[in-house]
Amino acid sequence: MKTNKKILSSEQREELLGILKARFEKNMNRHKDLEWAKVQEKLEVNEEKLWSLDDMEISGGEPDVVGYDKKTDEYIFYDCSPESPKGRRSLCYDGAALESRKEHKPANSAMEVAADMGIEILTEEQYRELQQFGKFDTKTSSWIKTPTDIRKLGGALFCDFRYGTIFTYHNGAESYYAARAFRGSLRV
Structure with missing residues (x-):
């Protein structure tokens, strides 16, 4: 169950990171030349972003990395489910x-x-x-x-x-x- 602070429990975080990593590795065509370890580093220090990604996942969006913005040093996730979530x-x-x-x-x-x-x-x-x-x-x-x-x-x-x-x-x-x-x- 989620808290009002938009922070996942350690179990939820580990489960989500595992799902995101598996999807990242399965769909390398979406993020050529990007490394999961660097994406995970960013995610681990952004609790509220992890909460948002979990909401995307729970609602059927299947979020995945689709790019990296060098200017802002940000990874870009989109819902990548085959059909609308x-x-x-x-x-x-x-x-x-x-x-x-x-x-x-x-x-x-x-x-x-x-x-x-x-x-x-x-x-x-x-x-x-x-x-x-x-x-x-x-x-x-x-x-x-x-x-x-x-x-x-x-x-x-x-x-x-x-x-x-x-x-x-x-x-x-x-x-x-x-x-x-x-x-x-x-x-x-």
Whole structure:
């Protein structure tokens, strides 16, 4: 069970690090020229980031390292589950969209859940970057960070991968579907 301080127990931490290491080693195409030992060093001194990665894992995101930012000395994790994370589906886009629904409200919104998890929703550019590592969302879709001008008009964007192509679509931000979640990113 997690605490309010967003710190994992030593058992949870060891289990998560084992899962992340195995995924890292199995998917070297996502992070060529990076070493797990250096990633683990960073993780071990960032308790809240480990907590966020654990939330990503528990909700079905299968987080993995997809890059390293030399300027900020940060490793970049994305949700790499083949389909949108099961534990984050059936959410509308943001809090304003949730409030606007008069009936049949979803449990929460993608933006609020991401904030609670301490992660960012992928941008369209990041989503397209993710697709370089495989085929993701071939049966599901994922909300992406929506530009303010679109959101002000009541819309929100999502992406998926169909017919060998990455598609970006729009919906009312208050909509939600059993096959749509969101993918997150985290910098450590």
